Amino acid sequence: MxxxxxxxxxxxxxxxxxxxxxxxxxxxxxxxxxxxxxxxxxxxxxxxxxxxYESKEDLARDILETSLATFTSFLDRKAREHPSLAGRLRGMSEAFAEAYEDNPDVARFILFSHAAEVARLPKQMRMPRNVVLDILKEAQAAGEIPKDADREMLQAMILGALARVLLAKAYGDLKGGLREKAAEAATWLQRMMGVA
Amino acid sequence: MxxxxxxxxxxxxxxxxxxxxxxxxxxxxxxxxxxxxxxxxxxxxxxxxxxxYESKEDLARDILETSLATFTSFLDRKAREHPSLAGRLRGMSEAFAEAYEDNPDVARFILFSHAAEVARLPKQMRMPRNVVLDILKEAQAAGEIPKDADREMLQAMILGALARVLLAKAYGDLKGGLREKAAEAATWLQRMMGVA
Amino acid sequence: MxxxxxxxxxxxxxxxxxxxxxxxxxxxxxxxxxxxxxxxxxxxxxxxxxxxYESKEDLARDILETSLATFTSFLDRKAREHPSLAGRLRGMSEAFAEAYEDNPDVARFILFSHAAEVARLPKQMRMPRNVVLDILKEAQAAGEIPKDADREMLQAMILGALARVLLAKAYGDLKGGLREKAAEAATWLQRMMGVA
Amino acid sequence: MxxxxxxxxxxxxxxxxxxxxxxxxxxxxxxxxxxxxxxxxxxxxxxxxxxxYESKEDLARDILETSLATFTSFLDRKAREHPSLAGRLRGMSEAFAEAYEDNPDVARFILFSHAAEVARLPKQMRMPRNVVLDILKEAQAAGEIPKDADREMLQAMILGALARVLLAKAYGDLKGGLREKAAEAATWLQRMMGVA
DNA sequence: AATGAATGAGTGTTCATTCAT
DNA sequence: GATGAATGAACACTCATTCAT
Known part of the structure; x- marks a missing residue:
């Protein structure tokens, strides 16, 4: 796939x-x-x-947009395979790992694009950030996490953590299989959210 | 300061x-x-x-190197003001917030420099990553976190989370004062590590 | 035709x-x-x-050469329908008008080609200039115009005047039918040559 | 000068x-x-x-605009040194000759620019055409030429004739001094207008 | 130390031309 | 004859860097 x-x-x-x-x-x-x-x-x-492509910028933007859209919906799908927040954190973590395994270059390009490049994307475009925000909202509605938790901050922490784990893998800092690491990262995140 | x-x-x-x-x-x-x-x-x-400066690259490298060195030792100092891992996570979180308040541009430049720019820095240079790795090692020695926890992965998750919170702040996604957000982020990290 | x-x-x-x-x-x-x-x-x-065509230049040259040859002989024919200089001036003026009516684009292309394009044409090719020079020579022989008149200058003036009238028409500066304007232009030229 | x-x-x-x-x-x-x-x-x-210059087009436009403006006012001045149409035709003819002597390249550039280049000039810019039109209008007011003469056509004929004489000179078709030729051309134009 | 006009190698892009279909 | 994707040399233009002042 x-x-x-x-x-x-x-x-x-x-x-x-x-x-x-x-x-x-x-x-x-x-x-x-x-x-x-x-x-x-x-x-x-x-x-x-x-x-x-019309220009180099167009080429870069097109790759970023296409890949990011694909990844975002993949992330959404993998998360929603599970009903609980714990499962969804696990699903998202796996999505990161699979994306990286599928195409390490593209995964890094998506996750570490410069702000200037992201700014060129369509304003209303759905991003990983939106996926996580929705999931957190649902978790709050289900009473899995406190109603007054700052979703924006949690989203930043979750995605920041997962993205940087991938970067560490890309730099060769991480020993062991990526899938196992993903499971491990998910466990830490579940503890953070109190759904372990 | x-x-x-x-x-x-x-x-x-x-x-x-x-x-x-x-x-x-x-x-x-x-x-x-x-x-x-x-x-x-x-x-x-x-x-x-x-x-x-000898060249534009030299200018960029010099700013990055100087600022990163300053931030790294600042991060170290703020962390080591506390003896416990819980306190140190809080100290590091505050270090991020203060760095951003001191100079948002420089903070973002440090935290989101492109890999190609970081690669030009001296090989043996001490980085935030090393600060966190040392602290995690000490926490393991003190029995605060499991001996078999993957420090590289935890370091990536902690720094990734804190850095992305700053980015969210820079993008205006985060409401409220940065100091309060830093305290909040520290709390989530403490839960993640089981030292809340 | x-x-x-x-x-x-x-x-x-x-x-x-x-x-x-x-x-x-x-x-x-x-x-x-x-x-x-x-x-x-x-x-x-x-x-x-x-x-x-072998190349773009070849295409341009071919169109110019063909059209110019056609126009030159058409100009010659229309002029020589009349025996007198007065008639011939009238005939040439009509030739310009008819050429323009037949195909305005081609007429303008012929009359206002850049020197660099004209330079690529065969050296010995008969041009409108040659038609006028011959007619002026015959007019001198017939005593219609002074023997010491500078034919080269007169040729330039006659063709320059007629060509620019066409350009004015193309630019929409000229009111009225082109045929009537041609007749009028011919009259002015006849006055200039003293054969009105 | x-x-x-x-x-x-x-x-x-x-x-x-x-x-x-x-x-x-x-x-x-x-x-x-x-x-x-x-x-x-x-x-x-x-x-x-x-x-x-900002671009090649800017360079071309600037030279054309500057030179054309200078030539237009020079043409105006030389014409208006004389009160009669006959004198003014002579003055304009001299203006062409002097412009060519002053700088043959620039003179040719002005007089034979492609339509596409002229189209880029400021819409309201005063052109040689306007100078001649004004002079013809005054000549009609003074009764020197028929009130019903088409000024647009005469302007085209006069400028076309004078420009093409210059071109003939540039091509080496014209023997003799340019000033003498200018005087001669003026004489022909005076005959054409009936003010010889 | 400071200036900014001049440099020219290098960039993104165009476009006449070729050639397999 | 007709096609249009592919080519790569050549183009307009940029910009890091130098240097005389």
Whole structure:
């Protein structure tokens, strides 16, 4: 299954371009990556990029938007496979792990994009933040967590924690399988929320 | 007190330059910020920047390195004002809040620098990560948290959570005073670690 | 009758191409017109242009050369329908008007091509200038105009005047029918030459 | 005296740029002239051009606008040195000659700019056309030419004739001094208008 | 130390041309 | 003949850096 980026287009050069672009974006940043580098990495002529995207910014924005939308709904789905907050924290943690396993570059690109890039996305776009906020709201309604808990802060803490665990994995700081780590992270989060 | 960036130099134009640079770096990113923009914002001629720094990269690296070193030792100090893990989590949370209050731009620049920029720092440099790792080690030695807990993962979760709370504040998503939010965040972290 | 451009080819896409090309050349200039624009305007694929012409320059040169040759002989014919200089001036003036009525774009393309484009035409090619020079020579031989009149200058004045009248018409500066204006212009030229 | 282009700026590289640009524009056309060519011809770095002009189009427009404004008022002044239409035709003819002698490239650039370039000029800008129209109006008021003569057409004929004479000179088709030719052209125009 | 005009390598982008279908 | 995706050289333009003042 393709969690982050649908590369199942016809036999166009688009998948190669996208893959090469993300890999470069994630290591050097969008601004420091040149069109020439992307083209070379994708084994494509420079002009070919402009058949698929209007500009470099458009390419970056499109990848971010598409991947982020895919991940957001994947996160939502994985969370809602469970009824309880405890299960949902576990589901979200697994979603992060699976996304990373599916495509580490894209996962990092999504989770650590610069604010300037995120600002270019559609204003009303549903984000991981919205998924977590909804889940927390439901948990409050169900009496699983205190009604007066600051959801915005909890959402920031949960996503911040999960994202940084992935980054640690990417940096090689984390020993062991990602799935096990995800389960472990979920357990800590459940303790934090008092639903262990 | 100056938590992040010492601007108390003689009557040189350096403080104006660093202040302008950070503000731009944090909104547009280092690569997308031009020397001309920095010079204009600092009300200084373009060439003047080269009296103080060898290059734009050098400027960015120097600010990051200096601020990060300052913050790291500040974080260490604030944590070690307390003997218990509970107190230290509270101290670190406060360190984040104070750093942000002292200079929001610099705080964000430190906490959300791109991997490529961090990679340029001295290999052996002490980072917030090392502060937290040491504290967790001591907490394990004191029996406050399980001996088999994965410190790397906990460090990632703690710093990820605190950093993202700051980002939420910067985005205006968080209502209320930062100090109160810091106390609240510390409480959640204490629950997570079982030291509430 | 086709005065400027023979579009009566078989059922090829050539006429559509030349028509579209001239329209674009005349408004944007040859250099600023792209193959893609021509192809789009002619409802033809870009590659199709290269079935008919070797290059964009070749296309422009061919249109210019063909149309100019057609116009030059048309101008000659219309002039020589009359024996006197007065009549011939009238005939030439009518030739300009008819050419414009036949195909305004092509007429403007011929009359206001850039020097660089004209320079690419065959060196020995007969031009409107040659037609007028011959007619002036004959008028001198017939004693209609002074033997010492500078034919080159007169030719420039006559063609410059007639061409610019057409341009004024194209710009919408000229009220009234073009044929009447042509007659009027001829009258002024006849006065100039003293053959009214 | 500087008839067309004021090159008396401080000791900047602007005059060299302007001179080189006009020379290239007039032989190859604006669109076909590259920034590199201009820079090389002006013995200046490419980036230097952008200290003085925002873009290549801006450069072309600025030169055209400035030179055309200068020429238009020069034409006006030379014409109005005389009270009669005959004198004014002579004055205008001289203005053309002097402009060409002052700077042949600029004169040609003005008189034979492509329609697309002229279209970019300020809408309300005074043009040679307006000068001639005013003079013809006054000549009609003074009874020197018929009240019902089409001024637009006469203006086109006069300017077209004078411009093309200059072009003939530039092409080397015209023998003799330009001033003498100007006087001769003026005589023909006076005959045309019936004020010889 | 400070200036800012000048530099030119390097960037994103365009577009005439090719060629497999 | 016709197509249009792919190409890559060439373009306009940017910007970090230098240096004479």
């Amino acid at each position: 393709n969690v982050l980026l649908d590369a199942s287009k016809k036999d166009t050069k688009l998948p190669a371009i996208t893959r090469a672009a993300v890999a470069l974006f994630v290591t050097r940043g969008v601004a420091s990556t040149t069109i020439r580098e992307i083209a070379r990495a994708a084994k494509v002529a420079e002009g070919t990029l402009y058949r698929h | 100056n938590v992040l960036l010492d601007a108390s130099k003689k009557d040189t134009k350096l403080p104006a330059i660093t202040r302008a640079a950070v503000a731009l770096f944090v909104t547009r990113g280092v690569a997308s910020t031009t020397i001309r923009e920095i010079a204009r914002a600092a009300k200084v001629a373009e060439g003047t920047l080269y009296r103080h | 086709n005065v400027l451009l023979d579009a009566s080819k078989k059922d090829t896409k050539l006429p559509a191409i030349t028509r579209a090309a001239v329209a674009l050349f005349v408004t944007r200039g040859v250099a600023s017109t792209t193959i893609r624009e021509i192809a789009r305007a002619a409802k033809v694929a870009e590659g199709t242009l290269y079935r008919h | 500087n008839v067309l282009l004021d090159a008396s700026k401080k000791d900047t590289k602007l005059p060299a740029i302007t001179r080189a640009a006009v020379a290239l524009f007039v032989t190859r056309g604006v669109a076909s002239t590259t920034i590199r060519e201009i820079a090389r011809a002006a013995k200046v770095a490419e980036g230097t051009l952008y200290r003085h």
